Amino acid sequence: MKTIGVFLIGVSAAVVVAGQAARTVWDGVYTDAQAARGKTLYVNHCAVCHQEGLQGADLAPALKGEEFLLQWSDRTMFELIDRVATTMPQDAPGTLTPQENADIVAYVLQVNKLPAGAGELPSDAATLKAIAITKQAAAR
Numbered sequence: 001m002k003t004i005g006v007f008l009i010g011v012s013a014a015v016v017v018a019g020q021a022a023r024t025v026w027d028g029v030y031t032d033a034q035a036a037r038g039k040t041l042y043v044n045h046c047a048v049c050h051q052e053g054l055q056g057a058d059l060a061p062a063l064k065g066e067e068f069l070l071q072w073s074d075r076t077m078f079e080l081i082d083r084v085a086t087t088m089p090q091d092a093p094g095t096l097t098p099q100e101n102a103d104i105v106a107y108v109l110q111v112n113k114l115p116a117g118a119g120e121l122p123s124d125a126a127t128l129k130a131i132a133i134t135k136q137a138a139a140r
């Protein structure tokens, strides 16, 4: 009985996430061209701390891999971009434009092997709130 209860809670949580967000990061939410712009920005503004390979160093955490995705999992793209926009680059927060932040996060998604698509990652809050970050593609 206990196992069934846990299973049901898991299912309802997944339904809630699906209800809030129409798309996930597995649905192709950025373009390759955008990620290429983001790479240049990342190298200029982020790599000094997070390293060129996004593996992180010292206090700056990795921006790729299992742990990174797990950390942001079940939150929205708005939260991730807002985190970057308001606290990064840590030595000069708020100095990049919303477009630049979206481009950089597009590059972060590409390095994390999330698929590119036909449309760019936007910078408006409403659309970003409708994109869920999930560790795995939803079964459809």
Ligand code: HEC
Pocket: 042, 045, 046, 047, 048, 049, 050, 059, 060, 061, 062, 063, 068, 071, 083, 084, 087, 088, 089, 090, 091, 096, 104
């Ligand atoms: C001067 C060093 C420095 C620079 C430059 C920098 N960061 Fe950071 N970043 C950090 C440190 C240290 C942390 C962890 C402490 C904190 O959250 O403030 C962090 C945390 C983060 C996090 C949260 C990671 C997590 O999983 O919790 C993200 C996302 C991030 N940085 C993205 C960026 C991006 C994108 C840029 C470039 C626009 C950038 N950072 C530039 C030092 C830096």
